Amino acid sequence: MDNFITSLLGENILTFVLVTVPVIAFVAVFALYAVLGERKISAWMQNRVGPNRVGKGGVLQTIIDGLKLIQKEFVSPIRADKYIFNLAPIIVFTAAFMGFAVIPFSSIFIGADLNLGLFYFFAITSLGVIGLMIAGWSSNNKYSLYGAVRSVSQIVSYEIPTALAAIPVVMLAGSLSMQTIIHEQAGGILNWYIFGGPGAISKLILFPFMLTSAVILFISTLAETNRTPFDIVEADSEIVAGVHIEYSGMKFAMFFFAEYAQMFAVAAIVSTLFLGGWQSPFGDLIPFLNNPWIQFGWAISKGLLLVFVQIWLRWTLPRLRVDQLMTVCWKFLIPITLIDLFIIGLYAVL
Amino acid sequence: MPELTTILFYIFAFITVGFAIIVVSTKNVMYSAVSLFMSLFGIAALFLLLRADFLALTQVMVYIGGILVLLIFGIMLTTKITDAEIKTNNLSYIPAAFFTTGIFVILIFVLYTTKWNQKTPIQNEETISQIGKALLSSYVLPFEIASIVLLVALVGAIMFSRKK
Amino acid sequence: MFSDYGQIFVFMLVAIAFVLVAFISAIILSPRKPNISKDATYECGEDTVGDTWLRFNFRFYVVALIFIIFDVEIIFLFPWAVVFKELGMFAFLEMVVFLFILILGFVYAWAKGDLVWDKPSPIIPKLDRQIFKAD
Numbered sequence: 001m002d003n004f005i006t007s008l009l010g011e012n013i014l015t016f017v018l019v020t021v022p023v024i025a026f027v028a029v030f031a032l033y034a035v036l037g038e039r040k041i042s043a044w045m046q047n048r049v050g051p052n053r054v055g056k057g058g059v060l061q062t063i064i065d066g067l068k069l070i071q072k073e074f075v076s077p078i079r080a081d082k083y084i085f086n087l088a089p090i091i092v093f094t095a096a097f098m099g100f101a102v103i104p105f106s107s108i109f110i111g112a113d114l115n116l117g118l119f120y121f122f123a124i125t126s127l128g129v130i131g132l133m134i135a136g137w138s139s140n141n142k143y144s145l146y147g148a149v150r151s152v153s154q155i156v157s158y159e160i161p162t163a164l165a166a167i168p169v170v171m172l173a174g175s176l177s178m179q180t181i182i183h184e185q186a187g188g189i190l191n192w193y194i195f196g197g198p199g200a201i202s203k204l205i206l207f208p209f210m211l212t213s214a215v216i217l218f219i220s221t222l223a224e225t226n227r228t229p230f231d232i233v234e235a236d237s238e239i240v241a242g243v244h245i246e247y248s249g250m251k252f253a254m255f256f257f258a259e260y261a262q263m264f265a266v267a268a269i270v271s272t273l274f275l276g277g278w279q280s281p282f283g284d285l286i287p288f289l290n291n292p293w294i295q296f297g298w299a300i301s302k303g304l305l306l307v308f309v310q311i312w313l314r315w316t317l318p319r320l321r322v323d324q325l326m327t328v329c330w331k332f333l334i335p336i337t338l339i340d341l342f343i344i345g346l347y348a349v350l
Numbered sequence: 351m352p353e354l355t356t357i358l359f360y361i362f363a364f365i366t367v368g369f370a371i372i373v374v375s376t377k378n379v380m381y382s383a384v385s386l387f388m389s390l391f392g393i394a395a396l397f398l399l400l401r402a403d404f405l406a407l408t409q410v411m412v413y414i415g416g417i418l419v420l421l422i423f424g425i426m427l428t429t430k431i432t433d434a435e436i437k438t439n440n441l442s443y444i445p446a447a448f449f450t451t452g453i454f455v456i457l458i459f460v461l462y463t464t465k466w467n468q469k470t471p472i473q474n475e476e477t478i479s480q481i482g483k484a485l486l487s488s489y490v491l492p493f494e495i496a497s498i499v500l501l502v503a504l505v506g507a508i509m510f511s512r513k514k
Numbered sequence: 515m516f517s518d519y520g521q522i523f524v525f526m527l528v529a530i531a532f533v534l535v536a537f538i539s540a541i542i543l544s545p546r547k548p549n550i551s552k553d554a555t556y557e558c559g560e561d562t563v564g565d566t567w568l569r570f571n572f573r574f575y576v577v578a579l580i581f582i583i584f585d586v587e588i589i590f591l592f593p594w595a596v597v598f599k600e601l602g603m604f605a606f607l608e609m610v611v612f613l614f615i616l617i618l619g620f621v622y623a624w625a626k627g628d629l630v631w632d633k634p635s636p637i638i639p640k641l642d643r644q645i646f647k648a649d
Contacts, residue, residue, distance in 0.1 A: 016524040024528060070536070073544045078553045084384060090533045097529035101522050112521035115476055116403055119592050120522075123407040126415025130387055133422050137380060141555050149426060153574045156419060156581040163588045170595040176478065245556055250540035254533055323631035326577065330629045334584075334620075338613065348599055349606045398519050408589050416582040423578050482593030486605040493608070496590070497615040500583050504619035507579040508628050511572060 023100050023111055031260040032062045034307060041308070042315045072249030077139065080246060084138035089247070089254035091131030096258035098124045099265045104178045106278050106295035117178040118170065121269060122163055125224065128258070129155050132243050135255075139246040147242025150322065151226060157329045158223035158230075164337035165217035168210065168344040169273045172197045178272055185276040188283025192276040206347060209340050214274040216333050216340075218306070221266035223329070225259065228314040230325060267306035268299070275302050359399050366392030383422050390414050404477045576628055580620075587616050 036051065036058065043050025051058035076082050101111035102121050114120050129152050136148020172193060173181045184198060185191050191198045194214050196206030223230035239245075244255055271277055278295035280286070288294070320328070369389035373382045390413045397406035485493050590612065598605040623629055 013524075016521055017528065019521060020525055020528040023525075024532060070540050071543050071545075072540070073546060073548075073552075074537070074541050075548070075552060077555055078550075079555050081380065084380060086537075087384065090530060093533050094526060094529040097532070098522065098525050101525040111525060112518040114403070114518050114522075116407055116478060119404075119407050119411075119478075123411040123415065126411055129415060129419055130422070133419065133426075134380070134384060137422070137426060139555075143556075145426065149423070149574050152419060152423070153577050156415075157577055159415070160581065160584045160588065163591070167588075167591055167595050170592065171598065174596055174599055176592065176596060240556070249544065250536050254536065326573075326629065326631050331624070338617065341613075342610070345598070345606055345609070349603055395523075403519065404593070412582070412585055412589060416585045420575075420578045420582060423575055478593050479597045482597035483601065485590070485593055486597065486601055486608055490608060493590070494612060494615075497587075497612040500586060501615050501619040504580065504583045504616070505622060507583070508576065508623050508626065511576045511579065512626075512628070 019111060022109070024097070026105075027097060027100060027257070027261045027264075030264050031257045032066060034260045034263065035065070035256070036062045037308075038311050038314075041311050045312075045315045066253065069249055069253045074250065075248050077141075077246050079140040081138040081140065084134050085246075086251070088131050088135035088138060089251045089258075092128050092135070093254045093258045093261075095124055095128035095131060096261045096265065098127075100261070102178050103265060103268045104182055104272060104277055105299050106292050107179070107182075108292040109296070110179060113177055113179045115175070115177045115180075118166060118176045118181070118269075118273075121265075122159065122166075125262070125265075126156075126159060128262075135247070136243040139243070141246050143239040143241070143245050144243050146239045147245070150239075151242060154226070154230060154325060155224055157326065158220040158333075161216055161220040161329060161333035161337050162224060164334065164341060165213045165220065166269075166273055167341060168213050169193050169197075171341075171345055171348055178277070182272060182277035182279060185279050186283070188285070189276070189281040191283070192274060192279070192281075194274040203347075206344060209343050210274065212336060213340050213344075214270065216337055217273065218270050218309075220329070220333060221270065222310060222313070223325075225262045225266055225310075227263065227310055229317040229320050231314075231319055263307055263310055264303055267303045267310065270306055271299070271302035277302070355399060359396070362392045362395040362399065365389070366396065379425050380422075383418065383425060386421070387414060387418055390418065402477065404481055573628075573631060580623060580628075583616070583619070587613070 039061070040050045040058070042048075051061040054060040054064050076085055099121055102114055102117040104110040104113070132151050132155075133148050136144045136146075136151075139145075169181060170176055173184045175181060175184075181193075185193060187198065189195070190204075194207070194210050196203035196210055244252060247255060268277075276298075278299040280289040280294070280298055282289055284290075289298075366389050369385040369392065372385040373389060376382050376385065390409065394406040394409040394414075397403075397409060591609070594605065594609050598609065
């Protein structure tokens with residue numbers, strides 16, 4: 001446990017709860033403002049104004065939306081299976097939030113620095129699939145069920161390239177602990193794993209392969225979070241809203257929260273593995289920027305940058321078809337990651 | 351006041367066994383699947399209490415993220431099921447009771463007659479590198495055979511699914 | 515390690531508590547006026563016909579099956595990736611053999627066409643003459 005909270009208060013149950021407070025506060029604020037950000041960015045890309053009525057320039061828009069959702073009736077459709085129907089949002093949100101436990105925000109703040117951190121992240125995100133599945137089943141709606149089957153087959157397929165693209169970093173770092181992986185990348189931008197990690201200048205020959213891995217990791221995490229161009233799960237022109245269709249009010253808000261939380265979580269994973277996480281890009285040139293409190297800024301801004309790319313892609317690319325989706329995953333991403341794995345392994349072992 | 355780990359053990363054991371009972375006793379297949387989810391989760395927590403963190407996460411990843419997904423897929427894909435027919439059949443109590451009692455007796459017998467190797471709990475925290483080293487040195491053959499087993503499973507699964 | 519997983523457990527409890535607090539506050543604050551059309555299954559304004567559980571394309575199931583095999587393979591890859599640098603060339607070759615055997619199965623599935631999904635075949639009407647003539 002390397003938390004400033006723990007070092008202040010020692011290890012007891014109160015500390016355990018306190019450690020989660022900044023994380024859940026971050027998730028809540030991020031989710032609210034990412035929605036606003038998404039609307040503003042899409043408006044900007046489409047030459048519109050976007051929300052601008054509530055607060056100055058619309059800054060309070062999503063807070064108002066949240067307050068509205070909280071007042072909405074707690075509807076469970078007659079034909080739905082009530083228990084499972086209400087359980088599904090809990091599972092989806094819990095799985096998304098538990099992923100945050102291993103995301104390093106700074107060298108002095110991480111929920112839990114497991115020595116299996118990365119593996120834990122993959123395991124826990126696969127829990128969310130169960131939530132989506134039972135949501136689709138219990139809604140007892142054709143669109144929901146189609147959405148669920150689509151989303152599950154998509155998410156499980158893309159779990160493979162996600163893991164395979166992350167493994168090169170594990171191979172070079174020799175650890176699954178998120179903090180160790182970041183500590184390995186100390187000393188400036190050229191030591192980030194996207195440039196082959198720390199080592200002699202010859203490691204730069206790894207750059208094309210690491211870049212491929214990073215891009216594939218980004219693409220497949222995009223699919224894992226059901227973002228466009230992989231949003232056939234909630235393709236509104238085909239199956240209305242997929243598994244979300246019967247959900248309204250606060251139950252829908254939980255799915256929404258989970259989706260946006262996951263956007264940041266996967267962005268943080270990509271930045272941790274390949275972009276140095278909370279490391280300053282200047283290394284030791286400007287020692288001030290390695291301050292543990294400034295590291296929060298680095299971690300979050302790298303995450304937000306990748307979230308911006310996700311949003312950018314959403315408003316740029318059209319949606320893939322199911323067959324294209326599967327072809328991309330099985331016939332392109334998986335073989336490429338396997339070749340990448342082989343080459344990087346060969347380099348590491350020689 | 352018992353230790354915290356002991357309390358947690360009983361909580362998770364209760365979750366595991368309780369939901370396992372629901373899995374076999376409920377009449378709705380989907381409730382079985384959800385209970386199985388909770389039960390497998392409880393097992394993962396029990397592994398953690400035994401300090402087998404890699405095993406626990408593998409449990410979550412393979413059993414919950416893989417096999418349970420396949421099970422629920424199976425339920426969803428089964429055609430011609432309506433609310434009435436998606437029920438398990440709780441027939442043949444007597445043979446089932448007979449067999450399970452038999453197995454229970456055998457297991458208890460094995461439990462009490464085996465000379466268990468008592469080992470002090472391993473304090474080393476890094477289980478994964480130990481597993482990796484063991485897998486690549488002492489257990490090379492099982493490791494490679496595992497890949498052949500997986501290959502057979504893959505081909506078999508494809509063959510089965512192709513039969514319409 | 516123990517306290518770390520304890521922390522994870524607390525994360526889980528906090529997440530569940532967060533959802534429950536949101537639900538309970540919604541239940542307290544929201545009105546409760548159920549009616550038949552509100553609680554009916556949504557199908558774009560139509561009444562639903564027949565069962566919800568329809569036959570799916572079998573490929574979804576095949577994909578899930580292949581996924582499990584690969585999932586297990588990845589489980590083996592993680593411990594290998596952590597230690598293979600210490601163990602050197604031999605460990606690397608072991609994994610190459612392991613993956614090769616699995617890739618055989620993958621290639622088999624690929625060659626036999628189990629990874630091919632039905633492509634849409636839109637019927638594009640052909641015209642005998644050009645409607646818009648270029649100037």
